[in-house]
Amino acid sequence: MKVCIHRGTQEVGGTCIEIEAERKRLVLDVGLPLNVEPSIRHLPKVKGFREPDEALVAVVLSHPHQDHFGLSRYLQPDVQMIMGAAAEGILKASALFTPTGATFRHVLHLEHGKKLDVGPFTITPYLNDHSAYDAYSLLIAADGQRLFYSGDFRGHGRKSALFEQFLKHPPSNVDVLLMEGTTIGRSGSEGKFKTEQDLEQEFVRRSTILRGWCIFR
Ligand SMILES: [Zn+2]
Structure with a gap:
């Protein structure tokens, strides 16, 4: 298995990773860098992106x-796309309103824990908190190797x-780990992030104060 990271190692976002095995290739993500406007000029130079390529x-x-x-x-419209079913729906709906939304001709769907074979690659998706x-x-397996x-x-x-x-049952025998990591900590947070539930309770508390303020006015 060979890996080429086209973008995403020197900046936040714009991720694009090409993997090759048995003369076939699989690409993970085609991200827009955060500091540019959408344009085909920024599309990485991968064979098969602009013109059909059966590899x-x-x-x-x-x-x-x-x-x-x-x-x-x-x-190009004949690329086989793979993503979550809801993700496809989100991209389709946003195509009406945003310059980056998209509709695709050929789509397979990711499902948590369900293996998907594409060419020599076996993809095992893990649904994330995000x-x-x-x-x-x-998790991508090919050529007797495993990349996560x-x-x-x-x-x-x-x-x-x-x-x-996931922490209790991580995939085993991983040869290569590619990990996103933009926010390991945040100044002033004393090493602990507020959870979504913490924030929800804070919103409720602040809304209650505001409502009381309105009544007294
Ligand atoms: Zn994200």
């Missing part, structure tokens, strides 16, 4: 955030149980 077996979108899918609308709905980590791509994830959201479950 490119599929492009997987890990989740519906622009820095992971935002250039996918510029792919601020984007329908986000996955991906974390995609974006967190451990303090509404699906934090998935993260805990």
Whole structure:
């Protein structure tokens, strides 16, 4: 298995990773860099992106955030796409309103824990806790090797149980780990993030104060 990271190692977002095995290729994410406008000029130079190439077996979108899918609308229309079913719905709906939304001709869907064979690659998706709905980590097996791509994830959201479950039962015998990591900590947070539940309670508390203030006025 060979891996080429086209974008995402020197900046936040714009992720695009090409994997090759048995002369076939699989791409993980076609992200829009955070500091540019959407344009086909920014599409990485991968064979099969602009013109059909049977060696490119599929492009997987890990989740519906622009820095992971935002250039996918510029792919030639016969590319086999793979993403979550809800993610596809989100991209389709947003195509009406945003310059990065997209509809695709050929789509296979990721499902938590369900193996998917594409060419020489076996993809095992792991549903993630993330601020984007329908986000996955991906275990890719080919050539007798295993690569794990974390995609974006967190451990303090509404699906934090998935993260805990993953820590208890991580995939074994991983040869290569590609991990996203933009926020390990935050100044002033004393090492602990507020959870979604913490924030919800804070919103309720602040709303209550505001309502009281309105009544007294
Ligand atoms: Zn994300």
